[in-house]
Amino acid sequence: MNDDTYTAVQYGLGPIGSRIATTAHETGFEFVGAVDIDPEKVGRPVGDVAGFDTDADVTVTDDAADALVADPDVVFHSTGSSVEAVAPQLREIASAGANVVSTTEELSYPWWNAPEVAADLDAVAEENDVTVLGTGINPGFVMDTMPAVLSTPMASVDAVTVERVQDAGERREPLQKKVGAGVSVETFEEEIATEAGHVGSTESVAMLANALGFDLDGIEESIEPVVDEGGAESDFVTVEPGDVAGLRQVAHGSVDGETVVTLDLQMYVGADDPHDRVGFEGDPPVSVTVEGGYHGDVATSAVVTNVAPNVVAARPGLRSMLDVTTPSFTRQARR
Amino acid sequence: MNDDTYTAVQYGLGPIGSRIATTAHETGFEFVGAVDIDPEKVGRPVGDVAGFDTDADVTVTDDAADALVADPDVVFHSTGSSVEAVAPQLREIASAGANVVSTTEELSYPWWNAPEVAADLDAVAEENDVTVLGTGINPGFVMDTMPAVLSTPMASVDAVTVERVQDAGERREPLQKKVGAGVSVETFEEEIATEAGHVGSTESVAMLANALGFDLDGIEESIEPVVDEGGAESDFVTVEPGDVAGLRQVAHGSVDGETVVTLDLQMYVGADDPHDRVGFEGDPPVSVTVEGGYHGDVATSAVVTNVAPNVVAARPGLRSMLDVTTPSFTRQARR
Known part of the structure; x- marks a missing residue:
């Protein structure tokens, strides 16, 4: 050595x-x-x-x-x-x-x-x-560190939205199950939405808010199903139209009741434009897109x-x- | 205080x-x-x-x-x-x-x-x-620090290209003059290309190479005119077709004769898709675009x-x- x-x-x-x-x-x-x-x-x-x-x-x-x-x-x-x-x-x-x-x-x-x-x-x-x-990658980079760095050339930041859209069909089978791909909306509400979902959204909101100097008065999270319209399929699952292709999990951080940080994570089978995107309101407004999104694993x-x-x-x-x-x-x- | x-x-x-x-x-x-x-x-x-x-x-x-x-x-x-x-x-x-x-x-x-x-x-x-x-912003962020950070989720990096395309027509008059907007190709070669051009490209190449662990054996720079095809104009200049709309300055860093870092700066009147773009070859490949590009001033x-x-x-x-x-x-x- x-x-x-x-x-x-x-x-x-x-x-x-x-x-x-x-x-x-x-x-x-x-x-x-x-x-x-x-x-x-x-x-x-x-x-x-x-x-x-x-x-x-x-x-x-x-x-x-x-x-x-x-x-x-x-x-x-x-x-x-x-x-x-x-x-x-x-x-x-x-x-x-x-x-x-x-x-x-x-x-x-x-x-x-x-x-x-x-x-x-x-x-x-x-x-x-x-x-x-x-x-x-998330939490740790794509929804917190990366947007923080991308704000460096801004003279003021009013609000930020980070969107991560992933095609769950390209990921491992356990992940596809975890996001509810192929289940009915009813089953999703009973079994998927009640789970913790993606862990780390609150941490990313708090970290990004800290970087941007927002003194948050609260963080809220929601999970909803992404309902399939066209019969998406992967190697592991075929989604019937009207059933669930995956989930959308949104976390908001607010100051004085106004939302200033929004993290929007969508993971579903058949997402046809996977990407990571950071959008800032401020001076100047900034919009940055990672084509295809950073690879999770x-x-x-x-x-x-x-x-x-x-x-x-x-x-x-x-x-x-x-x-x-x-x-x-x-x-x-x-x- | x-x-x-x-x-x-x-x-x-x-x-x-x-x-x-x-x-x-x-x-x-x-x-x-x-x-x-x-x-x-x-x-x-x-x-x-x-x-x-x-x-x-x-x-x-x-x-x-x-x-x-x-x-x-x-x-x-x-x-x-x-x-x-x-x-x-x-x-x-x-x-x-x-x-x-x-x-x-x-x-x-x-x-x-x-x-x-x-x-x-x-x-x-x-x-x-x-x-x-x-x-x-450049040097200091868009062609060095930002791409360095964007490489964080990569398991290997083979090469990186950063492209910054700016519409010089939106910038101050001295900048438009500096990039040669409105002059003939001959005048450009005599008066513009012989100037230093954008200062800092070599520094950005060296800094980004250092971040990515490339031990460079050389850095080369070139300046060429962007020749107008359609008669671009700004508040200060009208470019005749065949004349110069601005400049393109490219800096390369190489390892064992192979180009591993390319910084491509284009500033010309009439650029219709201004942007900053970072592209990595490696595992995984990564492509990130800043819509419109970061505002220079x-x-x-x-x-x-x-x-x-x-x-x-x-x-x-x-x-x-x-x-x-x-x-x-x-x-x-x-x-």
Whole structure:
């Protein structure tokens, strides 16, 4: 191992965690440990589980302490969406003196929904001189960091709308099920709309509002079905006309009762113009479109890996994407 | 003055400097001094010269030392394009203990073209515990910082092309003259193409390459006329068919002889689809378009003002937009 190589531990080896570990390995991070509770994975080499080739003799353990003893520069953490649920894991990592980049959606900007957990994690991180940060493509980039950066050339910002339209038919089957593709409107109302939906919208609204200097008095979310008109189909589902092709989840942040931040996420089978779009009212008005939209699965592991050097170098404490140096693709992670 | 108000000095009160001062004043910076060598401006209140209302009794001086004695948090500097020419001014500001945000194009990323001046400024800034940074819309944002950020969700980047197409007919008359609108192709080759053209392309190529981890072996620039076909016209000029409507300036950065960074700037009267566009080859490919393109004049003063708090908080030394925390619009500048 070179002295300038970053050492890493992968904590959580599900589909996203495995992809992160693979991308990180290709970017030059050297894995010195890996954690997962799945008995099928424990004891196996990390590259074997995650899907990359390495000579390194690092096996998966179900005891985080065993992995953290290698004193990694950074832990890639991907075990859950709830910041409350994963806080003990994050506390253990930080206490061991390692920086953390996590895909925990609620960690991307926890000061709005979970200020006490945030304060606690901030204190633990600061005490141990490490940085803890949550990120990913959404939340973490496309509906918060990216629009924040795109506002830099504006003299005033009155309101912002971010729209992310994805063709769920191009995604994995579990995601198509999760958005309700193929069910009736009635079933959608009973089974899909009552679920949490996409986790992280509130965090993105709060983070983007903070970047733009809006002092929000509230954040509201709604989930509604996108009803199919023409019989959309994917490899996994055929949607009958009048049934549900997917969902639309909208989150609003308001100041004095006026909506100033709108995040509009649409994921449905048959979306024929997938895109990410950011529109600002202000001086000057700005409209930016990402053709086709950022790819969900590649993008999350890329954001996590690419921002890791910025996190290692950041001021200790619990931080957001707004607090690290300008993020970008990282070709080769070196100190 | 509140304790949390940033104090500022405006250094250079030409059209851009005046606009910066006005935007900064509206953003909450408190001007404690102003510098310009124009005898028409010296001795007058800064708000009067720049175009904003203030009760503060701050007048323009032609001696920078007189203004710097007020010990501002930040100096907005806008006097020239050449880093070599303005280096003595920047050295004086830094030595007085003030941070600097400058529109000097070559300062946006001086390590490629002027490494010795850069090293000297870095040393002076570090010694005096201040940060010096050059920025603006271009160079500074649209062809360097923005594409860098847009690469964050990518697992690999093979090449990037940034295209900025502006309708020169919508801009000020001097700019239309500068791009050669209305002259013959012969006159263009003799008088326009021999000028420097847009200053800052080399800096943007070098900065973007650095962000993307390309170790460039060379940067090449070319300027060619955009020849009018249909008789474009603006308030100031009518272009005869076959004459020049404006210019196209392309800068390439290469690795092992392969072009990996292309910046394509087109400014001509009658451009009917003005836009900024970033296209990446890589995994996944990414294409992002700013409809109409960022507005040149508003944008430069906005970028300078918006990033100033990030510059004040940055690590001391000569820095680029890649080294400050994630930039965004700043509603109210407060410590």
